[in-house]
Amino acid sequence: MSHTLGIRQAQKQKTRQALLDAALALLEEQSLSSLGLREVTRAVGVAPTAFYRHFRSTADLGVALVDEALGSLHPMVRTTVSTAGDSEERITRAIELIARHVDAYPAHVRFIARERHGGVQPVREAIRAQLVRFAEEVKAELAKDPEAAGWSDDDLLMLAHLYVDQMLITASLFLEALEAPPEERERVTQLATRQLRLISIGRGHWLD
Amino acid sequence: MSHTLGIRQAQKQKTRQALLDAALALLEEQSLSSLGLREVTRAVGVAPTAFYRHFRSTADLGVALVDEALGSLHPMVRTTVSTAGDSEERITRAIELIARHVDAYPAHVRFIARERHGGVQPVREAIRAQLVRFAEEVKAELAKDPEAAGWSDDDLLMLAHLYVDQMLITASLFLEALEAPPEERERVTQLATRQLRLISIGRGHWLD
DNA sequence: AATTCCAGAGAACAGTTGTTAACTGGATGA
DNA sequence: TCATCCAGTTAACAACTGTTCTCTGGAATT
Missing domain, CATH: 1.10.357.10 (Tetracycline Repressor, domain 2)
Structure with missing residues (x-):
């Protein structure tokens, strides 16, 4: 059923998941509206701009977290x-x-x-x-x-x-x-x- | 019962209430954890440092708002x-x-x-x-x-x-x-x- | 009338933020 | 093999943050 992902897509999803996980962890002590995009990328260990490859904003990331x-x-x-x-x-x-x-x-x-x-x-x-x-x-x-x-x-x-x-x-x-x-x-x-x-x-x- | 407040104390309480009101208004579109102290003082029209005369932090202001x-x-x-x-x-x-x-x-x-x-x-x-x-x-x-x-x-x-x-x-x-x-x-x-x-x-x- | 007090102002601090643009290098598809 | 793609990088930006220290002017106290 599910087509095997290429190395590229797989790596991308991995980073995306890492962003979601890091955000969720950071949100234990604050609300989404105060969560900064740099804060998240810093926790993951990627450049701030990499964030935009996955989400338009932290609000967008929040919606993904709801799902x-x-x-x-x-x-x-x-x-x-x-x-x-x-x-x-x-x-x-x-x-x-x-x-x-x-x-x-x-x-x-x-x-x-x-x-x-x-x-x-x-x-x-x-x-x-x-x-x-x-x-x-x-x-x-x-x-x-x-x-x-x-x-x-x-x-x-x-x-x-x-x-x-x-x-x-x-x-x-x-x-x-x-x-x-x-x-x-x-x-x-x-x-x-x-x-x-x-x-x-x-x-x-x-x-x- | 309640002693009439001096001009000084009255003015202070007025500013304090203005800070609370401004904060409450700002919180319609965000959470407390993202509310900045400068944001509040700007809305009231006082210097950022004046905030400290009334609250230790925005968290402190939040507790006052609960009451x-x-x-x-x-x-x-x-x-x-x-x-x-x-x-x-x-x-x-x-x-x-x-x-x-x-x-x-x-x-x-x-x-x-x-x-x-x-x-x-x-x-x-x-x-x-x-x-x-x-x-x-x-x-x-x-x-x-x-x-x-x-x-x-x-x-x-x-x-x-x-x-x-x-x-x-x-x-x-x-x-x-x-x-x-x-x-x-x-x-x-x-x-x-x-x-x-x-x-x-x-x-x-x-x-x- | 002279002194103390203190709410608020002003300036400066190091550190943070979101967003842009131009780039690199490895995976992808012809 | 070679051209294309694109996830992630680097650098720079103006704007913003909380907090400190010093100062001021009018109210409060003596």
Whole structure:
């Protein structure tokens, strides 16, 4: 399927990825709107002008980071919502998956949480678009559930957005707890579990 | 009670407020971590060095902005939660209050949403502390409600955090809809209302 | 009336930024 | 093999940054 890249294209992609990685690392202690192009190239070890071969601006790089951070996340979200088992099992499993993802890609999670309401408009827009996609996917999965019988499309989408926002809040809490003692992580797990449980209860009695 | 300020102190506070206002305006299109001290003083019309008479750094100014933006909000939150009437009336009233607040202080709301997960640690910390206070106040109000009978303290605080987060999400949605056609505002109102309603239902059946 | 205080001004500092133009040298395709 | 391409380099630019030190003029204090 995928054509083998030439030495040239391969090297270019390597540099591009290095720029993305360096930027992501630098963004742990600042926002995208204060990230300088020279700062990034310096971290990678290339000339400042090389930056322009890959991105028009740091905002452009930010949009690419959104795709990297959220693009690969869709499969996880889908499986999280659609896993079998009773309600309680699914909640536990969902939160566990979030915790694992934060462990595996903390910088990605931080970037999304930070730039979702950040100072760079195109990046905010890109994140918003991806989150809308997530909500639509979650809605599609919810619709398959027998519990969704009698629900209007609007209400399903409303619930899906509630889940997506809750997912982000929980991820952000796990992120803050990353370098904290494990008891703090346990506290977050308990909190998120019960919040999700309450939403689940509300869902169950929505049509009363 | 309050001693009348001398000409000197009054003028100083005036300049200080001008710096805060200018910074807040500049932060509509960028994040705090990219806000320069010279940028702020230029907007006010004072020398760059005058900045140091009021703030140690822009991060310090940011913390002051947190107090300005959230400090005056506590009364509103309390009355929002404690208003009388049945569940549905309270939800409508709460969302209306949020919408009004966003209309009245859009820059404040934007600042909080942006810097809650922003790149400046002391500011994040200040916002987090204030939100914890909000949650505790909400919890105290919830505890007065007869519906809270049988609830543990932990569960009440869990619910309070859910409400506070939901409040912020809703405020952020109204902010995005500020310059959109009124039908978009209506859509946000409907969405937020139903989400709050679902949470309310979950609350009602929590002890089942 | 004389003295102290202090918010703000002014000038200068070394260091940083984004962007331009012209270049080099190795991969690419004829 | 030779001409073309193009990712990355080098050098230079005007503009900007935070921070320092010294100074000033009017308010506050005695």
